[in-house]
Amino acid sequence: MLVSIAINGVSRFMCSTRHGVWTSPIGFACSVRDSTRCFVIAAIARVRKTQYTLGDVRGGVCQCENQTIEAKARALHEHIFSKPEDTYAGKPWDVVKAINDFADESRMMTFKNAKIEASRQQIAKIQPAPKTFIEFGGYVGASAIAWGAILRELNNTDSAVDVNVYTFELSPVNAGVARDLIRLAGLENTVHIFEGPAADSLKRLFEEGKLKEAGVDVAFFDHWEQFYLPDLQLCEDLGLFRMGSKVIADNTDFPGAPAYLEYVKSGGRQGGSYRYETESIETASNRGPVGSPYLYLNICVVVGTDCFSEHRRVLYLIWHSLPPMFPSAVKAHCRHVKQVTH
Numbered sequence: 316m317l318v319s320i321a322i323n324g325v326s327r328f329m330c331s332t333r334h335g336v337w338t339s340p341i342g343f344a345c346s347v348r349d350s351t352r353c354f355v356i357a358a359i360a361r362v363r364k365t366q367y368t369l370g371d372v373r374g375g376v377c378q379c380e381n382q383t384i385e386a387k388a389r390a391l392h393e394h395i396f397s398k399p400e401d402t403y404a405g406k407p408w409d410v411v412k413a414i415n416d417f418a419d420e421s422r423m424m425t426f427k428n429a430k431i432e433a434s435r436q437q438i439a440k441i442q443p444a445p446k447t448f449i450e451f452g453g454y455v456g457a458s459a460i461a462w463g464a465i466l467r468e469l470n471n472t473d474s475a476v477d478v479n480v481y482t483f484e485l486s487p488v489n490a491g492v493a494r495d496l497i498r499l500a501g502l503e504n505t506v507h508i509f510e511g512p513a514a515d516s517l518k519r520l521f522e523e524g525k526l527k528e529a530g531v532d533v534a535f536f537d538h539w540e541q542f543y544l545p546d547l548q549l550c551e552d553l554g555l556f557r558m559g560s561k562v563i564a565d566n567t568d569f570p571g572a573p574a575y576l577e578y579v580k581s582g583g584r585q586g587g588s589y590r591y592e593t594e595s596i597e598t599a600s601n602r603g604p605v606g607s608p609y610l611y612l613n614i615c616v617v618v619g620t621d622c623f624s625e626h627r628r629v630l631y632l633i634w635h636s637l638p639p640m641f642p643s644a645v646k647a648h649c650r651h652v653k654q655v656t657h
């Protein structure tokens with residue numbers, strides 16, 4: 316709920332909470348839930364006649380909010396592991412359901428069943444059956460466990476042969492909870508979680524050869540929206556997609572990832588390495604009223620790739636081998652060369 320109040324004759328805005336405390340740029344603390352964060356920013360921007368971006372929104376996720384998110388993850392862990400072990404052991408879909416039942420009660424930001432089902436339908440259309448899945452934003456592992464189970468089903472395998480989900484999670488606390496739940500679901504050989512910024516983990520996996528050029532079938536974006544576009548472009552720079560790869564992104568419409576949406580709707584980088592076709596699909600409602608923006612997923616399909624992947628890879632390696640103190644003008648020149656060479 317958004318409330319307008321007047322303090323010393325100046326309009327201020329407060330809103331109700333789902334998780335955490337966020338400190339606004341005008342210096343008072345207000346509790347914010349995902350659905351109201353954009354309204355608050357817009358309201359503050361109007362009062363201050365200032366433009367705020369989504370970066371500010373996500374940049375506003377303060378330590379207190381992270382702690383609340385982690386506290387809920389710990390509570391989930393305690394709840395699930397308080398049950399007899401055979402309740403969930405080796406049953407991925409039961410684990411996903413248990414996580415999401417708890418998440419509904421405690422208003423946790425997991426990827427809920429209706430969206431998992433809509434995504435499954437999209438993933439099932441990929442030919443040949445997808446084997447490699449990367450996920451940005453693992454949290455407690457609800458979606459990662461679902462992806463692991465779906466990939467095994469589509470490949471008719473109970474084992475981990477060649478079927479991998481790589482999920483990236485910023486917080487070590489959340490990643491620890493996810494790791495235990497993935498193991499409980501019996502998917503520890505299929506679903507691999509990496510702590511730290513997703514971009515760093517992705518680069519490391521590529522350098523180690525675990526992710527290969529044209530080797531990613533599906534990418535799922537569910538971390539902070541300000542990272543959607545740079546992380547998609549990193550996937551492009553590494554040449555990870557192939558024709559027919561899909562990119563699924565949550566929350567693009569609300570709270571919103573406008574730069575990302577504009578980019579994919581325009582088909583990708585001007586003269587760039589991949590061309591996309593994209594649509595936002597509405598999912599069944601288990602969060603928010605029908606027609607609410609909460610229900611939309613953005614789906615991109617790679618419909619074109621360039622023939623310069625070797626150039627791109629070499630330029631990427633040169634660019635990233637430049638020392639951090641390298642004069643920025645030279646780096647800027649390299650970036651320009653990289654763009655025009657695409």
Ligand SMILES: C[S@@+](CC[C@H](N)C(=O)[O-])C[C@H]1O[C@@H](n2cnc3c(N)ncnc32)[C@H](O)[C@@H]1O
Nearest residue numbers: 425426452453454457458484485512513538539
């Ligand atoms: C909406 S939750 C993900 C929910 C998860 N997909 C699930 O179904 O349980 C977003 C998560 O992204 C993580 N995150 C945010 N920015 C990140 C980044 N740059 N790299 C890795 N993880 C990030 C947050 O810590 C948070 O746990």
